[in-house]
Amino acid sequence: MHPANSVIFFTVASGAGYGLLLLLGVGGALGWLPPDRWFGAAAFGLSLAAITFGLLSSTFHLGHPERAWRAVSQWRSSWLSREGLASLIAYLPTGVYAIAWVLFGRNNGAWGLFGLIAAAWAAITVYCTGMIYASLRPIQRWHNSYVVPCYLLLGVMTGALWLNALAHLFGLASDGLTLVAVAALVIGWPLKLAYWRFIDNSRSESTAETATGLGHLGKVRLFEAPHTEENYLMREMGFRIARKHAYRLRVFATIFAFVLPFLLTALTLALVQPVAGTAAVLAAVSVILGVLIERWLFFAEAKHTVTLYYGQSTA
Amino acid sequence: MTSLPANSSQKKLGLVIDLDVCVGCHACAVNCKEWNTGGHMAPLTDRQPYGADPLGVWLNRVHTFEAGDGADGRTVHFPRSCLHCEQPACVEVCPTGASYKRAEDGIVLVNESLCIGCKLCSWACPYGAREYDYDSGTMKKCTLCIDRIYNENLEEIDRVPACVATCPAHARHFGDLGDPDSDVSKIVAERGGYDLMPEMGYAPVNKYLPPRPRQTAAGCTGALPALEPVGDSSTANAVLRWIDRLLSR
Numbered sequence: 001m002h003p004a005n006s007v008i009f010f011t012v013a014s015g016a017g018y019g020l021l022l023l024l025g026v027g028g029a030l031g032w033l034p035p036d037r038w039f040g041a042a043a044f045g046l047s048l049a050a051i052t053f054g055l056l057s058s059t060f061h062l063g064h065p066e067r068a069w070r071a072v073s074q075w076r077s078s079w080l081s082r083e084g085l086a087s088l089i090a091y092l093p094t095g096v097y098a099i100a101w102v103l104f105g106r107n108n109g110a111w112g113l114f115g116l117i118a119a120a121w122a123a124i125t126v127y128c129t130g131m132i133y134a135s136l137r138p139i140q141r142w143h144n145s146y147v148v149p150c151y152l153l154l155g156v157m158t159g160a161l162w163l164n165a166l167a168h169l170f171g172l173a174s175d176g177l178t179l180v181a182v183a184a185l186v187i188g189w190p191l192k193l194a195y196w197r198f199i200d201n202s203r204s205e206s207t208a209e210t211a212t213g214l215g216h217l218g219k220v221r222l223f224e225a226p227h228t229e230e231n232y233l234m235r236e237m238g239f240r241i242a243r244k245h246a247y248r249l250r251v252f253a254t255i256f257a258f259v260l261p262f263l264l265t266a267l268t269l270a271l272v273q274p275v276a277g278t279a280a281v282l283a284a285v286s287v288i289l290g291v292l293i294e295r296w297l298f299f300a301e302a303k304h305t306v307t308l309y310y311g312q313s314t315a
Numbered sequence: 316m317t318s319l320p321a322n323s324s325q326k327k328l329g330l331v332i333d334l335d336v337c338v339g340c341h342a343c344a345v346n347c348k349e350w351n352t353g354g355h356m357a358p359l360t361d362r363q364p365y366g367a368d369p370l371g372v373w374l375n376r377v378h379t380f381e382a383g384d385g386a387d388g389r390t391v392h393f394p395r396s397c398l399h400c401e402q403p404a405c406v407e408v409c410p411t412g413a414s415y416k417r418a419e420d421g422i423v424l425v426n427e428s429l430c431i432g433c434k435l436c437s438w439a440c441p442y443g444a445r446e447y448d449y450d451s452g453t454m455k456k457c458t459l460c461i462d463r464i465y466n467e468n469l470e471e472i473d474r475v476p477a478c479v480a481t482c483p484a485h486a487r488h489f490g491d492l493g494d495p496d497s498d499v500s501k502i503v504a505e506r507g508g509y510d511l512m513p514e515m516g517y518a519p520v521n522k523y524l525p526p527r528p529r530q531t532a533a534g535c536t537g538a539l540p541a542l543e544p545v546g547d548s549s550t551a552n553a554v555l556r557w558i559d560r561l562l563s564r
Binding site for chain 1: 317318319334339341344368369370371372373376377378379380381382383384387388389390391393395404406407408409410411412413429430431432433434435437438439440441442443446447448449451452453509510511512513514515516523525526
């Protein structure tokens with residue numbers, strides 16, 4: 001599948017933003033995060049900026065961005081519509097909670113309820129994002145049970161690293177926050193490895209034989225394409241990446257998304273400020289770079305069954 | 316509404332494509348483009364049609380495949396267009412309600428004025444039936460020539476999709492596949508018409524008829540094995556005998 005920059009940026013930015021929001025809501029409500037106003041302003045500001053710019057960027061690849069508001073109407077059937085609706089609903093409890101935290105310096109007790117509701121809608125939104133891809137049967141590398149957990153966990157992971165970096169910047173660092181970030185990395189890494197192993201070792205049921213129904217005659221291969229130049233289908237769905245390039249990019253994604261953030265975050269436990277804070281910020285930057293590569297690969301490595309009509313034997 | 320119609324009629328309009336007969340002339344694809352660039356889905360934009368990198372929207376494409384090897388191998392021309400599935404995920408994923416399946420006849424359509432051009436429907440279609448129009452910013456697809464089949468301004472014989480009307484080999488049939496007594500249902504039953512990628516679970520309405528088994532011996536046509544030899548000396552006509560002698564010299 002063609003890796004569109006706007007969608008890659010959207011899923012990475014909104015994933016991190018909702019991950020951060022989820023941790024703020026839960027951490028605040030349960031009293032694990034102090035109701036520090038400036039810290040709250042920075043954290044909610046970062047979270048809402050990432051979410052909002054992500055959502056806006058996702059409209060850039062639309063043919064008619066001015067009609068984007070129509071996309072919330074079909075939540076009964078469409079995961080994309082559900083995602084849009086959930087993202088809008090999430091703003092309400094988030095707004096109330098952010099105001100309570102930043103203006104009134106209150107983040108638990110009755111106000112904490114808004115934090116938990118905001119956290120729930122953040123999780124629901126990212127779940128819907130994952131389901132947009134996981135529900136597409138023609139793309140076997142998306143239509144599997146790894147995709148939604150990957151979206152959720154990588155969102156929480158980037159959010160946790162951002163939260164840890166912010167806590168360091170505001171002098172609120174705690175071993176607890178560091179351990180949350182490390183735990184997310186320790187679960188996220190094997191999950192992504194398992195996804196890559198899965199897509200390397202499994203294939204779509206569909207083949208050139210089932211796509212044409214000519215399998216009873218023998219092996220089916222394209223003799224003549226219907227057109228001499230590329231069409232929309234080949235541009236959008238026919239994107240292919242060489243295996244050696246994919247392998248290298250997986251290594252980079254692993255280093256920047258998991259290995260470096262893990263080492264830097266673990267180091268913060270042993271280091272003193274401001275070195276520890278610098279390490280935490282570097283981890284937060286590195287994870288975004290790594291997840292951007294991971295997300296680019298998520299699209300680039302996905303194969304669509306329509307390619308079976310254009311010379312591929314498996315999808 | 317992109318939820319599938321709950322109380323749809325039994326009518327399932329669709330195409331039956333005979334892969335035994337198709338000669339791969341692309342006339343169906345061309346006439347489809349011709350009709351639909353002025354029809355319900357108009358326009359089907361072409362970008363740089365005479366330039367270095369032409370790109371255009373077509374609702375019907377004709378592929379050619381080889382199947383099998385050696386003497387048993389076959390070359391099969393394979394027209395590909397929307398199959399108007401009974402479980403069209405392309406409709407269900409649409410976030411705006413632009414894509415819909417008609418309850419009355421099962422035709423899958425796009426309301427161009429609601430489409431936001433998110434392209435998700437084209438991702439959800441295993442068959443590549445939908446093509447995005449970069450100019451209009453909306454998705455285009457086969458309408459089963461809804462503006463022909465119900466068009467009372469046309470002669471009744473012309474109220475079939477443009478691809479069916481133009482096929483010089485009669486490889487394309489149009490009808491109600493929900494009615495077991497229709498001509499199309501009968502030919503599907505008789506010839507073993509099948510679904511493309513049934514494992515996807517989309518339950519396509521359009522059916523494909525497989526190439527007939529190869530014939531290894533010619534049947535008797537009723538003609539004589541050979542014509543009578545000419546120029547026999549026993550020819551009765553004196554003039555022909557004289558010509559025969561002249562030419563035999």
